[in-house]
Each structure stands twice: as structure tokens, then as C-alpha cells.
Amino acid sequence: MNELPQKRIAIFGSTGSIGSQALEVIEAHPGKFSVEVLTANSNEELLIKQALKHNPNIVVITDETKTGKVKEALATTSIKVFAGENALQEVASMDVYDLMLAAIVGYAGLKPTLNAINAGKAIALANKETLVVAGEIVMQAAIVKRVPILPVDSEHSAIFQCLMGEMRNPIEKIILTASGGPFLGRKTNYLVNVKREHALQHPNWNMGAKISVDSATLMNKGLEMIEAKWLFNLKPEQIQVLIHPQSIIHSMVQFEDGSIKAQMGLPDMKLPIQYALAFPERLPNKFPRCDFRKYNNLTFDEPDYRTFQNLSLAIEALKKGGNLPCILNAANEIAVYAFLKNRLGFLEMTDVIEKTMQKISFIEKPSLDDYYQSDGEARQYAADLVQL
Ligand code: NDP
Numbered sequence: 001m002n003e004l005p006q007k008r009i010a011i012f013g014s015t016g017s018i019g020s021q022a023l024e025v026i027e028a029h030p031g032k033f034s035v036e037v038l039t040a041n042s043n044e045e046l047l048i049k050q051a052l053k054h055n056p057n058i059v060v061i062t063d064e065t066k067t068g069k070v071k072e073a074l075a076t077t078s079i080k081v082f083a084g085e086n087a088l089q090e091v092a093s094m095d096v097y098d099l100m101l102a103a104i105v106g107y108a109g110l111k112p113t114l115n116a117i118n119a120g121k122a123i124a125l126a127n128k129e130t131l132v133v134a135g136e137i138v139m140q141a142a143i144v145k146r147v148p149i150l151p152v153d154s155e156h157s158a159i160f161q162c163l164m165g166e167m168r169n170p171i172e173k174i175i176l177t178a179s180g181g182p183f184l185g186r187k188t189n190y191l192v193n194v195k196r197e198h199a200l201q202h203p204n205w206n207m208g209a210k211i212s213v214d215s216a217t218l219m220n221k222g223l224e225m226i227e228a229k230w231l232f233n234l235k236p237e238q239i240q241v242l243i244h245p246q247s248i249i250h251s252m253v254q255f256e257d258g259s260i261k262a263q264m265g266l267p268d269m270k271l272p273i274q275y276a277l278a279f280p281e282r283l284p285n286k287f288p289r290c291d292f293r294k295y296n297n298l299t300f301d302e303p304d305y306r307t308f309q310n311l312s313l314a315i316e317a318l319k320k321g322g323n324l325p326c327i328l329n330a331a332n333e334i335a336v337y338a339f340l341k342n343r344l345g346f347l348e349m350t351d352v353i354e355k356t357m358q359k360i361s362f363i364e365k366p367s368l369d370d371y372y373q374s375d376g377e378a379r380q381y382a383a384d385l386v387q388l
Contacts, residue, residue, distance in 0.1 A: 135230030222314020
């Protein structure tokens with residue numbers, strides 16, 4: 001018998017890589033969780049399939065042209081169907097769940113997540129762009145509302161786990177590990193010819209298209225540095241990136257006595273997803289275990305900042321702060337979109353981001369409206385550059 005009541009989960013972005021894996025985790029622990037909200041952008045077929053299987057209270061489809069199909073498919077059930085972008089925010093504010101898994105990709109995840117925080121809901125945060133764009137405002141809202149932000153990103157989950165029991169001990173620095181992506185060791189003469197299909201082949205992780213491209217350019221690691229700054233209240237110089245191609249050490253924390261704690265395991269996103277959903281409990285599972293006899297060569301190296309300049313741009317944004325990370329993020333989303341459509345070369349993504357960062361006005365202490373405006377301006381400027 002379960003002593004704790006079922007945790008009511010809302011999965012925003014349920015049809016994605018993180019969302020689908022979260023549903024697998026929930027399914028593997030009957031009685032622990034109930035699925036209350038599922039959302040998709042345009043993949044109505046998978047949303048319908050998930051809804052019929054998990055019987056949520058509400059589904060949201062952002063693409064309104066798909067509403068009829070979803071309603072028809074769920075007509076014989078009691079599942080309520082909402083549609084449109086505003087519905088995401090509306091449902092996020094409803095008192096029908098306990099924890100939101102924020103697994104929408106990109107800037108689109110910001111407003112629903114903020115609404116959930118303001119409604120006092122716990123957040124399991126996969127959508128790193130939310131903190132990249134408006135980290136200060138999001139974390140401040142979480143403090144005011146006493147809402148926990150539980151990281152899902154494997155590196156941040158690792159740091160979060162290392163910090164358990166260390167409340168009073170300041171962090172000297174964190175070491176964010178990076179696999180290096182599919183182009184580790186490659187130089188610009190190779191990268192210039194890289195196409196969509198190459199960039200989507202990640203050696204260790206199977207992820208959505210946008211984060212796969214971000215991993216290939218190392219922008220992902222830059223976004224994670226900014227995410228870490230806000231989650232753990234760090235200064236830029238306390239965040240170090242280390243290439244660790246085996247992805248066994250998911251990240252480390254160094255304390256003021258020089259002691260370093262690491263969190264390790266096989267690379268499998270279901271583990272940090274499960275940890276965030278069940279926190280503070282650790283649930284048993286049957287995931288494969290890490291056998292160190294098979295991993296007797298864990299290696300570490302400095303990132304190649306000269307070749308992977310997106311990482312350098314993200315570090316610039318991290319250091320300068322203000323609305324620069326928001327501008328970087330917006331330009332990157334446009335650049336990645338254009339690359340995935342074969343409209344922009346791999347290295348050209350850096351040019352678009354750099355030019356946009358130079359063009360859009362810098363604001364040192366932006367309000368939420370400033371962020372929305374900077375995002376819009378940066379998107380427009382970057383889209384003009386790539387002639388979208
Ligand atoms: P996917 O692209 O696989 O899924 C994205 C989800 O968001 C889908 O449900 C998609 O719906 C929905 N979505 C996309 N655009 C919109 C929009 N404009 N409005 C509303 N919903 C939208 O992404 P991932 O699951 O890979 O990543 C999700 C987030 O988690 C990202 O921020 C990523 O950085 C982060 N993350 C992912 C990891 C991974 O292993 N995948 C690891 C760590 C972090 P539809 O299917 O209908 O398009």
C-alpha cells in the first residue's frame with residue numbers, strides 16, 4: 001500500500017523526448033503518480049494515443065488546426081480538450097495538478113512555467129531556455145511562492161544530488177561535464193560541411209532535434225552554464241565546463257575544503273526525470289547499472305572554444321547578463337530552426353547569433369516585458385538575416 005497520496009503530474013510537452021520518457025517512468029510506478037495534464041504543439045496523433053492510455057483530466061494542443069481531430073478522438077472519454085497558445089498558460093494556472101514537468105522546448109515554455117510557479121506548483125524543469133531567458137525573474141517568483149524548482153537536465157540533477165546534505169556548505173565551483181557531442185575533436189574545415197543528419201546523431205543521448213543541434217554546436221553547454229547560474233546562485237567564474245566523452249560523471253561540485261562530489265551513472269534521461277518526479281524519494285527501477293569494470297578509462301579535457309564558438313558566445317552572455325542571454329537564446333532558436341530546414345550552414349549559425357547579439361539593444365536590468373520585447377526583436381532580426 002502507498003503511504004503517500006498520488007502525485008498529480010502535468011506534463012507540458014508530453015509528446016517530446018523528455019515528455020514520452022516521463023510517461024514511461026510514471027507507467028513503471030503504478031500508484032505513485034497520476035497524469036492530469038498532457039500537452040503537444042502539433043503532434044496530435046501521439047497526444048491522442050497518450051491521452052487514451054493515461055486518461056488525463058486535460059489535454060492541450062497548441063496548433064488550433066488540430067483541435068477538431070483531438071476532440072473527435074477523445075469524444076467518448078471525459079478528457080477536456082483545450083487549444084491554442086493561451087490555453088497552455090490558462091491550464092498551467094489551474095489547480096488540477098501538484099507538479100509540472102516543464103518539457104516544452106524553447107522560449108515557448110517560459111510563460112506556462114511562470115504561470116505554474118505563480119500558481120504555487122512545484123516544477124520539474126527540463127526546459128532550460130526558461131532560465132536562460134528570464135532566470136532572475138523565474139527564480140525570484142519561485143522564492144516568493146516557495147516553489148521548488150527541481151532540475152531535470154542530467155548535469156543539473158547531478159549537482160542538485162551532490163548538494164543534498166550540504167545546505168550550509170558554500171560551493172567553491174561546479175564542474176559541468178559535456179560529452180562533446182558528435183563532432184568532438186573536429187575542426188572548422190570539417191564542420192563547414194556538416195548537415196542536419198550528422199548533427200542529429202548524438203553519441204550518448206537520444207534527444208529532440210533542437211537540443212541535439214545545440215549539443216553538436218556546444219551551445220547546449222553554454223545554455224546549461226546560464227541555467228546553473230540561476231539554479232544554484234553562482235557567479236560565472238564558479239562554473240567550469242569539462243569534456244568527458246563517456247557521459248558517466250554527470251557533473252560535480254567542489255566545496256571550499258577542496259573535496260569534490262560527483263554523481264554518476266549510465267547516460268539515461270529516465271533517471272533524472274524519475275528523480276525530479278519522485279523527489280525527495282528515490283524509487284527502485286530496473287534501468288541498466290553502471291559497471292565500472294567496463295568503464296576503466298574515464299577521460300577529461302578542456303573544450304575547444306576556438307572551434308565551437310557558440311559556447312564562447314554563451315559565456316559572453318553569461319558574464320554580461322541583462323537581456324543578453326535572452327537575445328542569444330532567441331537568435332539561437334532561429335538559427336537552429338534554419339539549420340534544421342537546410343537553410344543555414346552549421347558554422348553560419350554562429351554568425352547569426354553573434355550579429356544578433358551585437359545588434360539588439362542591451363538592457364542591464366530587464367523587466368519581464370523587456371525580455372518579451374528583446375526576444376521578439378532578436379527573433380525578427382535573426383530571421384531577416386537568414387531570410388526566413
Ligand atoms: P522535443 O522536441 O522532443 O519535444 C518538445 C515538446 O514541446 C513536444 O511535446 C512539442 O510538441 C512541444 N512543443 C514544441 N514547440 C512548442 C510550442 N511552440 N508550443 C507548445 N509546445 C511546443 O524536445 P525534448 O524533449 O528533447 O526537450 C524538451 C526540453 O527539455 C528542451 O528545453 C531541452 O533543452 C530539455 N532537455 C532535453 C533533454 C533530452 O534528453 N531530450 C535533456 C535535457 C534537457 P510536438 O511534439 O507536438 O511538436
